[in-house]
Amino acid sequence: MSTQDSSNLRTADSSLAAFLYYSEIKLLAIEFQNGQGLFIFDISPGHELVDQWQSGQALVNGALYYRAYRTCLSKLFVAKREQGEG
Numbered sequence: 001m002s003t004q005d006s007s008n009l010r011t012a013d014s015s016l017a018a019f020l021y022y023s024e025i026k027l028l029a030i031e032f033q034n035g036q037g038l039f040i041f042d043i044s045p046g047h048e049l050v051d052q053w054q055s056g057q058a059l060v061n062g063a064l065y066y067r068a069y070r071t072c073l074s075k076l077f078v079a080k081r082e083q084g085e086g
Contacts, residue, residue, distance in 0.1 A: 007042060007043070007044055008028065008040055008041065008042060008043070009040070009041045009043045009047075009050065010031075010038045010039070010040050010041075011038065011039050011041075012036050012037060012038055012039075014039075014069065014072055014073060014076070015069070016050070016053050017039035017041070017072045018065060018068045018069035018071075018072045019049070019053050019058055019060065019065070019068070020039075020041050020043065020049060020050075021068045021071065021072050022060060022064060022065050022068035022069075023049050025041045025042065025043050025047075025049065026041065026042040027039060027040070027041055027072075027075070028040045028041060028042050029079075030075060030076055030079035031083075032079075032080065032083055037076045037079065037080065039072065039076075
């Protein structure tokens, strides 16, 4: 699930979140809705990175992407604990 407003992208997709984080898009916050974590990124609508990811055309360095993925999951677990979601 991903939604986008004027300048923010909200996604529960941890793989997409890791790709955006890997691509140095600013992670603004992590929120929870109905127990599901949402990563909120500062990204303009129609940004080509989201299109690349969704079309399967995103290219990454595997080791760096894995590090970004682990970092996003860590941030999710910390936010969950801090916000009393778990």
